Amino acid sequence: MTTDTAHRVNGASQADGTGTWAVLLPAGRYDAERLVHHDTLELTGLDGGSLPRPGDQVAVLADEPPRLVAVGRVAGPAAGRPEDPDDPQSDRVPDTLVIAYTRRAFDEPVPADALLLGGPVTPLDAATFRELVDRLGPAPQRRTWLVSLDLPIEADSPAEAVRLFWAYVQELGPRELPAFVSPSGDELAMQAFVLGAEANQDPEEDD
Template identity: 85%
Template sequence: MTTDTAPRVDGASQADGTGTWAVLLPAGRYDAERLVHHDTLELTGLADVAALPRVGDQVAVLADEPLRLVAVGRVAAPTSWLPEDPDDPQSDRGPQALVVTYTRRAFDEPVPADTLALGGPVTALDAGAFRDLVERLGPPPQRQSWLVSLDLPIEADSPAEAVRLFWAYVQELGPQELPAFVSPSGDELSMQAFVLGAEANQDPEEDD
């Protein structure tokens, strides 16, 4: 069995044979991908898609309304496979999910992609159109060290119990409700609070 079973769409490959595609995030998935770091994107429910990318193909990950490029990645082998014909367990097996390994993220600063015409959740892209779209991201920003903290006042009968309650609150509330404080290493005076993946003012006096 090989993982390279999806049919190729004409005009959707580069000179080296690598396919280029656009993948549209389902509704609500953009926020989930933006709030918590993931190494891969896994999409299911693509049984009705006529053609899927092959392992190694390049993918532009898009969010809708408005249409914008939020990430770039390469297709990875799925962790599990299902029979292409559910009524015939011996039929050729197809991927249970489309798995994309991120190579570049732009969830915080997406770029417009309104000139693209998508044919569904997965669309083959001309190699030139894919290259032009990715070039809009510009060079990747320089990585640096950040200090991230989360302070919660917790009443407990012991330090160990306080720690357990801390992790319970983190799991329950998550980035949707808990403010995380971040600053460049060595510059704590420029600390900023983030909620829902965006800078949030935590000083009530400034709201008045």
């Protein structure tokens, strides 16, 4: 037998985890990824054509201009399922493709102008994938940072002030509230970030 199912043992295929792909972030998702940390990227609506298998490696790209912003590995299937479970011949509904991030470069993406994309998901040969990922260079060393958020709040008690604080945080979020970050032990190097980017909070410096 030469069908795909002939290679499956206990539901796994020998081909699983060997593919390399490029995935294009949906419109607006790049900004969202820069605002809040996510462990995974979930994509829907990937109907038709070949799709990654669990374990396949993925280069995550942002568009306009094309640039590599992350690398990941497929953690969930993208095979379609019947729209009507009682009718296997009914129209297929694509499952969510789940990609677990293994490397992020949202703040310092690398150009990928020469890459030809055939849609939201494009298969890549291993050499092209490796050359693209190698542009990221070595992973930066992790360190400890102090992150704070200061809000002046009028309240009739400390407990009420805390409740209002979290209400404001939920309402305004990272799109409007500046967060202050500095390396641990070097508070003089504090920087303000809004919308995922460094922001000047000193009005005198804008003059």
